[in-house]
Amino acid sequence: MGVEGFEPKIVAFMCNWCTYAGADNAGVARLESPANILPIRVMCSGRISPEAVMRAFRAGADGVLVMGCHIGDCHYAAGNHRTIKRMPLLRNLLSYVGVNPERMELVWVSAAEAPRFVQVTKAFTQKIKELGPLSQEVTE
Amino acid sequence: MIDEIRKAVAERLNDNRPEGRLDGIVALRKSSQGVAPHLFQKGDDLSELEIAPKYPLTTLVSKLHKRYPTIKLGIVARGCDERAYIEMAKRNQIDPDRLYIIGFACTAEDAQACYCPEPFPKNLVVGTPPAPGPVNPLVAKYDAMPLVERRAFWKQQFNKCLKCYGCRNICPECFCEACAMEDMAWVEPGLLAPPFPTFHLIRAMHMASRCVACRECEHACPAHIPLTVLYDLMRRDINDLLGYLPGADIQAKPPLSLSLEQSPLRQGAAH
Amino acid sequence: MSMVTLTIDGQKIEAQEGQTILEVCRRNSLDIPTLCNHPALEPYGACRMCTVEVIRKGGSSLHTACTHPAWDGLEVKTNSSAVREVRKTIIGLLLSRCPNVPVIQELALEYGVKEPPFAADNPDEKCILCGLCVRVCNDLVKAHVLNFSQRGVDRVVGPPFMEKTRQCIGCGACTIVCPTGAIEIVLEKSAVYAAKPLGPTAAIYVPSLQAVPRVPVIDTDSCIRFRQRDRTNGEITDACGACQMLCEAGAIDFTQKDEIIELDVGVVIVATGFAMWDPKKLSQYSYGKSPNIITGDQFERLSNAGGPTSGQILLADGRKPEKVAIIHCIGSRDHNAHEYCSRICCMYALKHAHLVRDKTGAEVFEFYMDMRTFGKGYEEFYERVQEEGVNMIRGRGAEVEVLPDGKLRVKGEDANLGRIVSANVDMVVLCTAIEAQPDADKIGALFGLSRSQDGFFAEAHPKLRPVETNTDGVFLAGCAQGPRDVPDTVAHAGAAASMALALMDKGEVVISPTTAIVTRERCVGCGDCIPVCPYTAIARVDGKAEINAALCKGCGTCVATCPSGAIEALHFTDEQLVAQIEGVLAWV
Numbered sequence: 001m002g003v004e005g006f007e008p009k010i011v012a013f014m015c016n017w018c019t020y021a022g023a024d025n026a027g028v029a030r031l032e033s034p035a036n037i038l039p040i041r042v043m044c045s046g047r048i049s050p051e052a053v054m055r056a057f058r059a060g061a062d063g064v065l066v067m068g069c070h071i072g073d074c075h076y077a078a079g080n081h082r083t084i085k086r087m088p089l090l091r092n093l094l095s096y097v098g099v100n101p102e103r104m105e106l107v108w109v110s111a112a113e114a115p116r117f118v119q120v121t122k123a124f125t126q127k128i129k130e131l132g133p134l135s136q137e138v139t140e
Numbered sequence: 141m142i143d144e145i146r147k148a149v150a151e152r153l154n155d156n157r158p159e160g161r162l163d164g165i166v167a168l169r170k171s172s173q174g175v176a177p178h179l180f181q182k183g184d185d186l187s188e189l190e191i192a193p194k195y196p197l198t199t200l201v202s203k204l205h206k207r208y209p210t211i212k213l214g215i216v217a218r219g220c221d222e223r224a225y226i227e228m229a230k231r232n233q234i235d236p237d238r239l240y241i242i243g244f245a246c247t248a249e250d251a252q253a254c255y256c257p258e259p260f261p262k263n264l265v266v267g268t269p270p271a272p273g274p275v276n277p278l279v280a281k282y283d284a285m286p287l288v289e290r291r292a293f294w295k296q297q298f299n300k301c302l303k304c305y306g307c308r309n310i311c312p313e314c315f316c317e318a319c320a321m322e323d324m325a326w327v328e329p330g331l332l333a334p335p336f337p338t339f340h341l342i343r344a345m346h347m348a349s350r351c352v353a354c355r356e357c358e359h360a361c362p363a364h365i366p367l368t369v370l371y372d373l374m375r376r377d378i379n380d381l382l383g384y385l386p387g388a389d390i391q392a393k394p395p396l397s398l399s400l401e402q403s404p405l406r407q408g409a410a411h
Numbered sequence: 412m413s414m415v416t417l418t419i420d421g422q423k424i425e426a427q428e429g430q431t432i433l434e435v436c437r438r439n440s441l442d443i444p445t446l447c448n449h450p451a452l453e454p455y456g457a458c459r460m461c462t463v464e465v466i467r468k469g470g471s472s473l474h475t476a477c478t479h480p481a482w483d484g485l486e487v488k489t490n491s492s493a494v495r496e497v498r499k500t501i502i503g504l505l506l507s508r509c510p511n512v513p514v515i516q517e518l519a520l521e522y523g524v525k526e527p528p529f530a531a532d533n534p535d536e537k538c539i540l541c542g543l544c545v546r547v548c549n550d551l552v553k554a555h556v557l558n559f560s561q562r563g564v565d566r567v568v569g570p571p572f573m574e575k576t577r578q579c580i581g582c583g584a585c586t587i588v589c590p591t592g593a594i595e596i597v598l599e600k601s602a603v604y605a606a607k608p609l610g611p612t613a614a615i616y617v618p619s620l621q622a623v624p625r626v627p628v629i630d631t632d633s634c635i636r637f638r639q640r641d642r643t644n645g646e647i648t649d650a651c652g653a654c655q656m657l658c659e660a661g662a663i664d665f666t667q668k669d670e671i672i673e674l675d676v677g678v679v680i681v682a683t684g685f686a687m688w689d690p691k692k693l694s695q696y697s698y699g700k701s702p703n704i705i706t707g708d709q710f711e712r713l714s715n716a717g718g719p720t721s722g723q724i725l726l727a728d729g730r731k732p733e734k735v736a737i738i739h740c741i742g743s744r745d746h747n748a749h750e751y752c753s754r755i756c757c758m759y760a761l762k763h764a765h766l767v768r769d770k771t772g773a774e775v776f777e778f779y780m781d782m783r784t785f786g787k788g789y790e791e792f793y794e795r796v797q798e799e800g801v802n803m804i805r806g807r808g809a810e811v812e813v814l815p816d817g818k819l820r821v822k823g824e825d826a827n828l829g830r831i832v833s834a835n836v837d838m839v840v841l842c843t844a845i846e847a848q849p850d851a852d853k854i855g856a857l858f859g860l861s862r863s864q865d866g867f868f869a870e871a872h873p874k875l876r877p878v879e880t881n882t883d884g885v886f887l888a889g890c891a892q893g894p895r896d897v898p899d900t901v902a903h904a905g906a907a908a909s910m911a912l913a914l915m916d917k918g919e920v921v922i923s924p925t926t927a928i929v930t931r932e933r934c935v936g937c938g939d940c941i942p943v944c945p946y947t948a949i950a951r952v953d954g955k956a957e958i959n960a961a962l963c964k965g966c967g968t969c970v971a972t973c974p975s976g977a978i979e980a981l982h983f984t985d986e987q988l989v990a991q992i993e994g995v996l997a998w999v
Contacts, residue, residue, distance in 0.1 A: 042983060043967050058334065
């Protein structure tokens with residue numbers, strides 16, 4: 001399935017207060033996370049529209065991560081409540097048009113969870129490596 | 141059936157009670173040019189009133205309501221018209237206090253042709269409800285279809301798309317002044333059928349909480365793309381995920397804007 | 412109330428009309444022995460100990476001072492030979508009934524009664540039938556459990572038919588008023604703390620000598636009055652109330668209720684402190700299995716001059732310990748409990764060791780992993796305590812076993828010797844972890860505060876912003892943010908107070924520029940955006956959405972919700988997002 005030597009491009013939307021801070025803390029603690037992760041900072045995961053995720057795929061991302069605060073911890077009270085509703089619908093829709101839904105994942109990572117950020121990004125990168133480039137999938 | 145409808149329309153148009161008075165009733169009219177939506181007013185020749193071919197009349201109601209803030213209208217409505225009105229009313233496009241529904245039941249043939257889940261309105265005035273149409277066979281076997289097959293199917297279908305925007309134009313729920321499908325940030329102008337079908341995915345996502353299964357988009361599509369297969373799947377998903385069925389209940393608030401406390405997630409929505 | 416004058420032992424004394432001779436004597440510090448008298452109860456005259464000589468109209472008679480009113484012109488002799496003779500007789504009778512009751516033996520000694528004149532029916536008898544328990548149970552507590560029954564030599568005090576009754580609420584009032592200790596409170600489960608020093612306190616109590624404010628509080632769960640009210644669904648509301656009766660300042664008000672005060676504030680400082688970790692969670696320390704295994708803060712109380720033992724370090728049975736073990740890091744630095752170091756324990760453990768040595772001379776074994784004495788003068792203190800002869804064992808104290816004879820065996824590793832060691836001691840002090848308060852998640856949700864991995868509230872930046880949080884105007888002070896000792900807490904709290912004052916002083920607040928704005932031409936008024944805003948910044952104006960920039964905090968959720976793209980997030984526009992997406996993907 002995977003292409004030899006393939007390094008996936010993964011766009012990771014991160015909310016400023018939790019995931020971005022967690023990623024920052026991972027850096028401060030000198031924990032290594034994959035260079036495949038391309039962070040896009042937004043103020044809240046609620047800012048991420050399904051269109052933005054689609055745009056990332058269209059622009060060449062092989063995988064997209066949508067990351068934010070845990071439910072109940074959103075800096076803006078309940079922005080992530082809307083995210084947790086939108087993203088599963090989008091994920092299903094991708095699967096309906098034949099795009100492997102595993103290429104898109106919604107994960108909550110808080111500012112205190114630097115090791116978890118590393119673990120999540122490593123696991124996702126590995127998964128996308130195995131799935132291969134998206135271009136291969138949609139032009140087959 | 142058509143006679144009964146014309147009679148019901150005539151009755152309402154002639155209703156002079158202050159609380160019952162209507163400025164007009166929106167229905168289809170047959171003329172030498174064909175069948176088109178029309179605002180029938182008191183004194184009009186109702187023998188011209190038609191109910192086929194099906195057309196989303198709620199769009200006209202919405203335009204009239206907005207243009208004339210005090211106008212009181214009636215509508216000759218199928219089940220899908222009423223469902224469309226319900227979702228539009230929730231979104232402030234139609235004023236429920238200024239609309240009187242003369243509902244009629246579709247025929248069994250209509251129900252089958254539209255794979256309609258509810259081929260009659262709640263405000264039923266004429267006709268007896270037929271059995272619901274079957275589920276679209278494409279939808280019924282969708283879960284069993286492997287990703288590769290799905291991909292191939294939609295690649296073929298979307299290749300036919302010429303971005304006429306017919307689907308968007310005819311849809312009663314697509315009333316936005318500015319449309320995301322025309323937003324250059326998401327959809328590149330001048331490009332047909334890119335490998336990643338953003339154009340179609342945007343509409344499908346928006347349809348999740350709005351599509352009332354009226355099938356007008358599919359009827360309008362000159363390339364005969366089975367769009368409602370995707371939209372039926374989205375309707376099913378939002379019902380599984382959030383217990384929301386567009387067009388079912390005018391009191392039910394669209395869940396994607398609400399918090400989890402107001403509209404909680406249910407289990408088992410991943411397919 | 413009019414005043415009367417009477418003469419007691421030759422002294423002219425003024426008294427209020429209506430008082431008894433005993434009350435007048437007590438007020439004037441004239442000593443009259445009593446057994447059956449209590450200031451909160453009606454006098455009964457049962458024990459006759461307060462008998463005095465009353466001289467009136469030339470004649471002398473003997474009366475109990477507790478019942479005789481102090482009339483004007485009365486002459487009283489409290490210690491004449493007649494009185495002493497009578498008291499001797501009374502004590503003799505009491506001693507005959509209860510030869511082994513200490514308080515009667517003391518009176519016998521005082522009044523020169525050497526032998527009881529009669530043989531006791533039951534030498535272990537303690538009850539002198541004074542009726543205090545009956546009066547307190549019926550008149551004050553109003554539980555109506557105890558009373559006299561039978562006559563003459565068979566007279567006894569107890570519940571109806573001398574049977575255990577559910578009417579007894581276990582208030583202990585009878586035990587407290589009984590002058591001879593004839594009534595015991597026995598818990599149905601065996602009491603861990605049998606001895607009085609660490610035993611229960613009254614339902615109204617001053618929490619500690621260091622309490623602020625230093626006034627008594629009523630524990631409504633044990634207070635007789637409140638319990639009776641709960642038991643009778645509010646019907647009996649005048650049970651007991653002894654405290655109110657006796658309070659001369661009239662400061663006790665049983666009708667006080669919790670008041671909810673609403674304040675509009677602009678700045679909040681969260682200083683909710685810490686909680687003590689429960690050592691029962693690690694059963695190898697046997698906490699709860701012996702009264703002599705105590706936590707660090709329990710030791711603080713024990714050693715406190717205002718504590719149950721007036722500051723003496725005693726075991727539960729009242730003896731002085733000969734060997735004490737102090738174990739560090741109970742629940743801290745532990746993957747099975749809290750991973751972090753609780754920071755304050757090494758210093759207080761050394762302090763406790765020093766106190767034990769100083770107050771009892773007992774041998775001290777201190778099991779520690781590392782000695783974290785980092786502050787000003789801390790290392791010097793550590794050295795001093797070592798010089799005081801405390802046995803420092805460098806290795807985790809792993810286990811405390813309760814031996815059959817009540818001694819405690821502490822096992823641990825001595826890393827310097829490279830072997831397992833054990834010490835049999837009388838008392839073990841566990842230096843337990845401090846942790847975030849159990850309601851930290853609720854407080855966090857209230858103020859929009861997140862928590863760090865250790866459970867304490869998260870500061871805005873671990874190095875540069877220790878007292879601020881991610882919510883503007885909400886600050887942290889002290890252990891709510893993480894373990895720290897007193898000097899560090901004072902510094903931290905001072906910083907929080909300064910930042911709070913600076914914010915209030917400024918008179919204006921800088922708000923985020925990343926607000927959202929609506930392009931009216933693109934808005935169709937569907938209203939999808941309105942419920943999405945947590946700050947109610949979006950309103951419908953003339954059929955279209957409008958955003959109040961002062962309320963908007965810039966989260967952008969409305970932007971993503973709008974199907975038309977009619978709302979734009981300043982500095983996070985869709986175009987900017989797309990530019991970033993294309994940028995990063997091109998860069999790789």
